Amino acid sequence: MNYSIFSLVRQALKGHKDWPKVWRRILPEPKYDVVIIGGGGHGLATAYYLATKHNVGRVAVLEKSWLGGGNIGRNTTIVRSNYLLAGNEPFYEFSLKLWEGLTQELNYNVMFSQRGIINLFHSDAQRDAFVRRGNSMLLHGADAVLLDRDGVKRHAPMVDLDNARFPVMGGLMQPRGGTARHDAVAWGYARGADMAGVDIIQNCEVTGLRITNGTIQGVETNLGFIGAEKLGVAVAGNSSDISRMAQFDLPIESHVLQAFVSEGLKPFIDTVVTFGAGHFYISQSDKGGLVLGGDLDGYNSYARRGNLPTVEHVMECGVAMIPRLKRLRVLRSWGGIMDMSMDGSPIIDMTPVNGLYFNTGWCYGGFKATPASGWCFAHLIANDASHEVATGLRLDRFRTGRMIDESGHGAQPNLH
Amino acid sequence: MRIHCPHCGLRSIEEFTCLGDATIARPDPSGGEEAFYHYVYVRENPKGRHREYWHHGGGCRSWLIVERDTATHEISSVEAADAGHGDGS
Ligand SMILES: Cc1cc2nc3c(=O)[nH]c(=O)nc-3n(C[C@H](O)[C@H](O)[C@H](O)COP(=O)(O)OP(=O)(O)OC[C@H]3O[C@@H](n4cnc5c(N)ncnc54)[C@H](O)[C@@H]3O)c2cc1C
Numbered sequence: 073m074n075y076s077i078f079s080l081v082r083q084a085l086k087g088h089k090d091w092p093k094v095w096r097r098i099l100p101e102p103k104y105d106v107v108i109i110g111g112g113g114h115g116l117a118t119a120y121y122l123a124t125k126h127n128v129g130r131v132a133v134l135e136k137s138w139l140g141g142g143n144i145g146r147n148t149t150i151v152r153s154n155y156l157l158a159g160n161e162p163f164y165e166f167s168l169k170l171w172e173g174l175t176q177e178l179n180y181n182v183m184f185s186q187r188g189i190i191n192l193f194h195s196d197a198q199r200d201a202f203v204r205r206g207n208s209m210l211l212h213g214a215d216a217v218l219l220d221r222d223g224v225k226r227h228a229p230m231v232d233l234d235n236a237r238f239p240v241m242g243g244l245m246q247p248r249g250g251t252a253r254h255d256a257v258a259w260g261y262a263r264g265a266d267m268a269g270v271d272i273i274q275n276c277e278v279t280g281l282r283i284t285n286g287t288i289q290g291v292e293t294n295l296g297f298i299g300a301e302k303l304g305v306a307v308a309g310n311s312s313d314i315s316r317m318a319q320f321d322l323p324i325e326s327h328v329l330q331a332f333v334s335e336g337l338k339p340f341i342d343t344v345v346t347f348g349a350g351h352f353y354i355s356q357s358d359k360g361g362l363v364l365g366g367d368l369d370g371y372n373s374y375a376r377r378g379n380l381p382t383v384e385h386v387m388e389c390g391v392a393m394i395p396r397l398k399r400l401r402v403l404r405s406w407g408g409i410m411d412m413s414m415d416g417s418p419i420i421d422m423t424p425v426n427g428l429y430f431n432t433g434w435c436y437g438g439f440k441a442t443p444a445s446g447w448c449f450a451h452l453i454a455n456d457a458s459h460e461v462a463t464g465l466r467l468d469r470f471r472t473g474r475m476i477d478e479s480g481h482g483a484q485p486n487l488h
Numbered sequence: 489m490r491i492h493c494p495h496c497g498l499r500s501i502e503e504f505t506c507l508g509d510a511t512i513a514r515p516d517p518s519g520g521e522e523a524f525y526h527y528v529y530v531r532e533n534p535k536g537r538h539r540e541y542w543h544h545g546g547g548c549r550s551w552l553i554v555e556r557d558t559a560t561h562e563i564s565s566v567e568a569a570d571a572g573h574g575d576g577s
């Protein structure tokens with residue numbers, strides 16, 4: 073069913089009792105042309121673009137839990153394309169352009185709000201680095217504005233510009249950045265994929281891969297064997313689990329990232345502000361809750377919950393940047409498992425196994441990438457060739473020395 | 489998480505920094521590119537027991553090898569890194 077003012081009125085007259093299911097609940101068929109493991113944002117977007125933009129036959133998405141219960145439903149929803157390096161920026165800018173039309177494309181309100189994002193800087197050196205990044209963004213066709221202190225004050229008057237340790241000198245702003253509704257992105261892609269004929273199978277965990285003579289045959293699951301001509305893996309923090317089933321290890325470590333949401337407040341902040349020097353960022357959801365986050369806990373984890381020192385650290389940094397947060401009550405905190413790559417950039421590539429494709433390494437920034445990741449992964453699976461904005465996101469770049477290390481931290485995933 | 493430092497006793501995790509996998513060993517200089525690629529970039533990343541280096545920077549400043557379950561965060565052993573374990577170089 074197409075969602076519109078007319079369908080809304082029609083359903084309202086029927087007491088909203090007649091809305092069709094957003095996607096079907098079904099059992100898997102014995103075999104598909106393409107199977108995608110992982111019903112997160114990336115897996116669902118991949119299935120959607122495979123079914124709507126490519127001619128690949130029958131497609132299924134297998135999700136071990138409920139749809140959208142992974143990182144797609146756990147992130148702080150920041151969307152931006154403020155990257156420096158040539159391997160990344162065209163990809164993220166392509167993604168941002170897809171975001172700008174996503175609600176219309178999916179006929180589903182993903183509540184994409186281009187409220188802007190401001191990265192604060194506190195020293196001459198940091199400003200110079202941000203100027204360089206801003207120029208790189210402009211050269212790649214994105215938007216960037218350098219704010220001085222007054223500019224920061226105008227957009228984010230609650231920020232304490234005179235912080236003793238990190239006085240604010242200004243900020244790099246991307247006006248087209250912003251936030252979106254995370255669940256709606258998963259549900260919108262799922263609905264679109266389902267309408268295009270994709271089978272979405274929840275509570276279906278992949279427990280093994282069947283590979284003969286180096287070619288993928290299908291997957292073992294709790295619902296039995298499911299055959300696949302091609303298999304795409306988009307399982308975020310569980311990537312190493314799946315690669316182990318194919319007998320290879322990845323340049324990936326799994327780490328926990330926490331986030332927080334406060335009680336609902338009146339409108340407080342209408343943009344996104346990041347305080348990188350202090351490991352803190354903030355925005356406000358449409359329900360009024362302040363959405364807060366910081367850095368990784370810093371140790372390998374699959375636990376989806378972090379430790380209290382990180383909670384304390386994030387809150388300390390928040391109060392340092394915005395002193396009036398000190399009376400804020402936090403309602404919820406949670407964690408998600410990040411697929412941290414060795415250079416901090418993602419991987420969308422083929423693997424040593426014929427017909428097996430991997431989409432991983434999103435670190436803490438894969439939400440913004442969802443549309444382009446799905447688009448490029450679908451392109452790769454359909455054509456056996458990288459999409460033009462994803463040619464740098466290769467698995468072999470670590471072997472050949474073509475790392476895409478935005479932060480310059482080297483092969484230390486807990487620092488990216 | 490709290491770590492039982494063999495020198496300082498039971499301390500909060502915020503006194504420590506994690507470096508990562510302690511099972512990888514630097515290959516022999518003549519080991520070839522493939523061995524160095526694995527050493528620098530490839531990780532087993534297990535869900536379960538993980539031997540890892542931690543630095544007690546907020547305490548005795550010594551390096552430790554902690555064996556910890558990455559699925560539950562439970563710590564099963566802590567020893568001084570210079571006790572001849574891990575890569576040692
Ligand atoms: C706290 C937090 C804050 C974040 N903030 C941001 C942000 O502000 N901006 C941003 O761009 N990004 C952010 N991210 C990162 C972003 O959420 C992730 O990079 C992105 O969601 C990962 O892709 P995904 O949606 O496909 O992952 P997921 O939603 O995790 O999807 C993977 C799915 O695979 C399933 N799966 C795993 N193993 C199996 C198996 N064996 N069989 C079947 N299914 C399996 C899982 O159940 C899961 O549903 C944040 C993440 C966290 C945790």
Ligand SMILES: [Zn+2]
Pocket residue numbers: 493494495496497544547548549550
């Ligand atoms: Zn100690």
